[in-house]
């Protein structure tokens with residue numbers, strides 16, 4: 001991937017139109033530069049999906065954060081509002097865009113009780129370095145999303161480096177001071193990492209803790225598609241807390257529990273423990289996801305990660 005000197009950092013808020021905390025922050029940052037510590041880095045701001053923000057809906061035609069798949073973008077017959085918006089964002093700030101960005105932060109919120117976390121897509125060295133530096137500063141958990149054929153076309157994948165900041169729990173459409181605060185802290189930590197990388201002075205911890213995505217679990221459904229059970233109250237709000245196969249994860253209408261082992265998709269079998277995330281996320285009902293399961297892993301930080309991020313940051 002070529003590096004364009006004079007590139008910038010793209011900060012996107014409101015990729016989902018009912019996630020309004022980061023969109024509110026973005027207005028403040030644009031209105032008064034002193035409200036964000038940019039570390040002197042060149043930033044450009046974009047409201048991800050202005051039409052959906054206005055309607056306070058996740059999206060109009062389709063999920064913008066699943067609309068960046070190359071086969072969608074290159075299909076001239078594909079004219080959904082979000083695919084057109086994805087093309088527009090890339091034309092403005094993509095690596096070959098009018099004002100190219102090297103790095104992107106995509107700021108989201110969730111109704112799940114995940115606190116402040118980072119989502120990294122795949123294993124690009126620069127992304128892992130950025131996430132490791134942010135984890136070192138704020139202790140943020142890292143959700144590594146990869147190899148899920150049902151979930152593709154994420155925004156940050158189209159830039160040389162980037163990650164998602166995810167903060168919750170907050171209801172859709174609601175702005176809360178703590179959610180805004182956590183979002184801003186994460187972005188400022190990321191900018192600090194990039195400023196150090198640009199100066200060639202970045203040092204990373206030796207270890208990185210990741211929660212690697214394994215797959216997701218849905219509630220049992222009636223023929224009409226409505227849930228035939230509820231999420232178990234013990235799992236509600238218990239994101240990141242390890243689960244065994246005998247732990248109750250759902251509740252039947254009769255009141256009886258359903259254990260993880262009873263609903264675990266065969267492809268996810270083989271682990272002694274699972275770490276759930278996006279538990280009962282409101283936006284995922286339509287995707288057939290009651291919760292996602294991860295595996296917690298400790299990785300050694302590779303020397304090459306730091307170098308990969310410095311290559312991107314030195315183009316800023």
Ligand SMILES: [Zn+2]
Pocket residue numbers: 015016019108109
């Ligand atoms: Zn979102």
